[in-house]
Amino acid sequence: MDQEPLHRRIAGDIERRIASGEWRPGFRIPTEAELTAEYGCARMTVSRAMSDLAARGLVVRRRRAGTVVAHPPVHSSALVAIPDIQSEVEGRGLAYSHRLLGRIVRPASEDEEGLGGKVVELQTLHLADDLPFVFERRLISLTAAPEAEAADFTTQPPGGWLLAHMPWTEAEHRISAVGADHETAAGLGLADGAPCLRLERRTWRDGQGVTWASQIFPGAAYDLVARFSPTKG
Amino acid sequence: MDQEPLHRRIAGDIERRIASGEWRPGFRIPTEAELTAEYGCARMTVSRAMSDLAARGLVVRRRRAGTVVAHPPVHSSALVAIPDIQSEVEGRGLAYSHRLLGRIVRPASEDEEGLGGKVVELQTLHLADDLPFVFERRLISLTAAPEAEAADFTTQPPGGWLLAHMPWTEAEHRISAVGADHETAAGLGLADGAPCLRLERRTWRDGQGVTWASQIFPGAAYDLVARFSPTKG
């Protein structure tokens, strides 16, 4: 009944004392030598435990000065995960489906320069149990992904196709609230101007724009939710 | 000019090959024995490099089966950081200020049970260069934070006060789009029903509810934005 390796137990002991508030930020933790004596093990074992805590940002280590409990970051620290639509729908136990509403190939306009010369423009409606869930407008760069011109987006939604075919190296998300325009409202079955959550997503691969997507969720039906604790990455 | 420790160099070499796409997800990385021979070092050194990569989620290690490049997570993987309002405003080079619009102490209602018996209810308006930026409603549990009854929220906004006085162990965020109700619209200087971004935040300390906050941003004026690359945590 060993189960837990020693270095994990040591790290856990320390973490518990930090989480409980017994050791507040700035508190200087016992040295490796002291912990080595306390646990009766080799220094490397203690060292590994402490390095792990340092890597997770719970403590700060400095030579000669010792190891102190880290001050929690003041900024950010709070996140929301943005799910893949299909996983999200299926995760709620609903049947996922989608309909391709429009598809044209056209030259990129001026403000879409990053996507190169030619793009595919798509309109897709994502449904959960046959009810409209998300209205998506998407541009895919044919410079970055020429295969997209031949891809069949009626069987696979464009997001899933891209995930499989074009890994990205950089992305930008933008979340905002908008009133539904006429086309969106019609697609989602809402009144014009109804509040909706818009998620814009742009991705690049090595500096070349790959895709731009605007996904619009009915405000009443969908929330982005995240639950987390500060110590867990 | 050594600078970089060997284990870091090894991990870096591997990471580069993963990032470049040379080693795709599922690819089986050379074994520790092979890398040990290649770099002419002890196995522990290679092991540490690989453990670090595994801890960061770039590779998956299994006994006997070896180490393979991890498949990027389908869910999450995409995040938005939620900033502290004051930092956000000041980060844009604007002057931050706030006004306490209302403050009462009352018993918690039924659906606020998690907050305990008595709560402080606050309405605060956050301003950027004296223009309305966020309308915030907040409840603070007096069970979890009795000092809140005496705190002066006209000098320090409740979010900042809590950050300093009550560290949380768990939090939940919820982002949604709503139409501005009459009170909110008045505070922000919008028309009733104008689309707004609502950020709800609940925090707990050891299972005891600490606070609930609803922050409403004018849809036209504010987006949550995040830019990132997949390998960086």
Add this chain to the structure above:
DNA sequence: CGCGCATTAATGTCTAGACATAACACTGAG
């Protein structure tokens, strides 16, 4: 007093082993 230098206490890296453990692969019995 203040400045520079040597001391030394702490972490950082690395080695060459050892044994433990998980899981794939094979083999022989039924």
Add this chain to the structure above:
DNA sequence: CTCAGTGTTATGTCTAGACATTAATGCGCG
């Protein structure tokens, strides 16, 4: 053919050392 046992392989943990690096500290000199 199937299944249980067994061997093998790769990772997981741990040790007892060694030397390197950093920076706080104290000390002596001017």
